[in-house]
Amino acid sequence: MRPNLLEWWDVPEPRLRDDRDAIVAPLAVTRCDLDLSIATGVAGFEGPFAIGHEAAGIVTAVGDSVRTFAPGDEVIVPFQISCGQCDRCRRGHTNACTSVPFRSSYGLKPVCGVEFGGALSDLLRVPFADHMLVRHPNGHPLSQTASLADAATDAYSAIQPWLQREPGGSVLVIGGLSLGLLIVQAALALGARRVVYLDDDAARCGLAKALGAEVHEARPRADMTPIGAFPIVVDAAGTTASLHLAVRSTGPSGVCQRMYGGFSETTPVLLRHMYGIGVTLRVGRVHARAELPACLDHVVSGHLHPERVLTRRARFEDAHEAIKDPTIKVVFLRDGIE
Numbered sequence: 001m002r003p004n005l006l007e008w009w010d011v012p013e014p015r016l017r018d019d020r021d022a023i024v025a026p027l028a029v030t031r032c033d034l035d036l037s038i039a040t041g042v043a044g045f046e047g048p049f050a051i052g053h054e055a056a057g058i059v060t061a062v063g064d065s066v067r068t069f070a071p072g073d074e075v076i077v078p079f080q081i082s083c084g085q086c087d088r089c090r091r092g093h094t095n096a097c098t099s100v101p102f103r104s105s106y107g108l109k110p111v112c113g114v115e116f117g118g119a120l121s122d123l124l125r126v127p128f129a130d131h132m133l134v135r136h137p138n139g140h141p142l143s144q145t146a147s148l149a150d151a152a153t154d155a156y157s158a159i160q161p162w163l164q165r166e167p168g169g170s171v172l173v174i175g176g177l178s179l180g181l182l183i184v185q186a187a188l189a190l191g192a193r194r195v196v197y198l199d200d201d202a203a204r205c206g207l208a209k210a211l212g213a214e215v216h217e218a219r220p221r222a223d224m225t226p227i228g229a230f231p232i233v234v235d236a237a238g239t240t241a242s243l244h245l246a247v248r249s250t251g252p253s254g255v256c257q258r259m260y261g262g263f264s265e266t267t268p269v270l271l272r273h274m275y276g277i278g279v280t281l282r283v284g285r286v287h288a289r290a291e292l293p294a295c296l297d298h299v300v301s302g303h304l305h306p307e308r309v310l311t312r313r314a315r316f317e318d319a320h321e322a323i324k325d326p327t328i329k330v331v332f333l334r335d336g337i338e
């Protein structure tokens with residue numbers, strides 16, 4: 001199967017398999033940066049598998065023991081499957097739930113080995129529904145919250161602990177794809193007094209500026225003069241060069257947060273420099289279910305607008321083509337859904 005071939009397939013309808021399950025019809029699905037690299041073949045994932053993992057939609061059926069949700073409820077579906085009951089889930093480490101295979105997620109069978117279905121489908125089966133599902137807030141469009149299933153929450157969690165530790169701290173974001181822009185927005189929403197955005201893509205730089213960042217239009221290079229000495233730096237470009245620039249632009253006792261997981265087995269890191277000035281380097285996957293509600297609170301209170309990073313609204317039916325659009329971030333919408 002060609003790695004970049006996308007087709008609509010008729011598959012058996014997902015059904016309740018356990019009395020804790022729910023079935024959800026995705027109505028608004030946003031494209032994660034990973035989906036773009038899957039769809040264009042860059043990720044090199046072997047098909048066939050269902051795609052899409054940032055969904056908001058409506059509950060269509062629930063198992064007998066589901067108490068919190070009923071058919072007709074609007075919900076956000078976190079992309080990682082978690083049970084809410086195991087030791088790790090209880091600690092909020094919902095990306096490593098021990099009730100399901102490691103990395104269990106929608107739309108990402110190649111990384112977890114299990115086909116849970118993809119958000120770009122008529123229906124999704126949601127295990128552990130009382131725990132998994134998050135209620136979509138009344139009065140907000142589904143296109144605003146779909147990306148909280150992964151990217152918007154990932155962006156929020158990448159910056160929130162550091163701005164809590166250093167309120168108002170200045171932030172450098174080295175951008176790449178849409179995640180860097182969601183981080184710019186989260187940083188400003190959480191009170192960063194200055195957000196600097198570095199990227200060589202004119203469209204992303206334009207959007208970063210519109211969101212309120214100070215923009216440096218340049219490709220991150222390892223040998224570049226440091227952009228400053230920031231207490232908080234986020235590398236969302238995801239290259240070795242951007243990581244080196246990010247670390248060298250982190251100030252004494254600062255934090256450098258690296259997004260995405262595309263590392264080689266032994267990625268070179270500037271440990272001697274980091275030791276000298278005391279840089280904390282943080283990497284790790286988001287805990288989508290555990291961290292989503294705090295992010296959602298900021299959407300509901302009007303501080304955070306993940307929908308401002310959307311640059312294309314496409315029909316759900318056109319997803320097989322629109323998913324490859326090089327635009328910043330796409331939302332796929334069922335007819336009549338905003």
Ligand SMILES: [Zn+2]
Pocket residue numbers: 032033034035053150151
């Ligand atoms: Zn994702």
Ligand SMILES: [Zn+2]
Pocket residue numbers: 082083084085086087088089090096097098099
């Ligand atoms: Zn669990």
